[in-house]
Amino acid sequence: MLQKRRCRNCRKKADGEKAIVSPVVAFCSYDCLKAWNQTKAAKKERLKMERKITREAKERLKRKNQWMREAQSAFNKFIRIRDKKFGVCISCNVELVYKGHGGNVDASHFRPRSAAPQLRFNQYNCHASCVRCNRWMEGNLTPYRKQLIKRIGKQRVIDLENNNKPKHYSIDDLKRIKEVFKKRAKLYEKKFR
Ligand SMILES: [Zn+2]
């Protein structure tokens, strides 16, 4: 198979001692490779390749963002179910109504995801709150902190506040996180029905 390959530049057989052969392309000599690289066709090909690489990188990013959303949604759901036993918003103590779209329950990150993405899946950092506190009062953090200390202890709160270690998630990490919290949510759902 390889013996039959032809030089991309001069179309002669590229099987001599000077031949440069890769799985994708063959040249009979370095001179031919250089000559080919100067042609318009070669430039066009390079551009096409670059665009392909950019497109693939974009698609990877898109896929990763999608997995991030799904993992976050599984985690947040777990938090809401885990905190059902308290029955009240961690910040303002209003009663939480668990009723699908008619409910008022959010999973509220103590240190917000935007400022501390490394804590986005940290169970100490996230608690059930009312929609009003979470969405319209930026978490209503002063009473949140007081209640958080009661729930998890002062040291853990301080640890959260000092945790600035960046964390990176691969697509596989995100898939795993989604599965883990989906399972945990189911478990808690049975326990606290
Ligand atoms: Zn050649």
Ligand SMILES: [Zn+2]
């Ligand atoms: Zn509230």
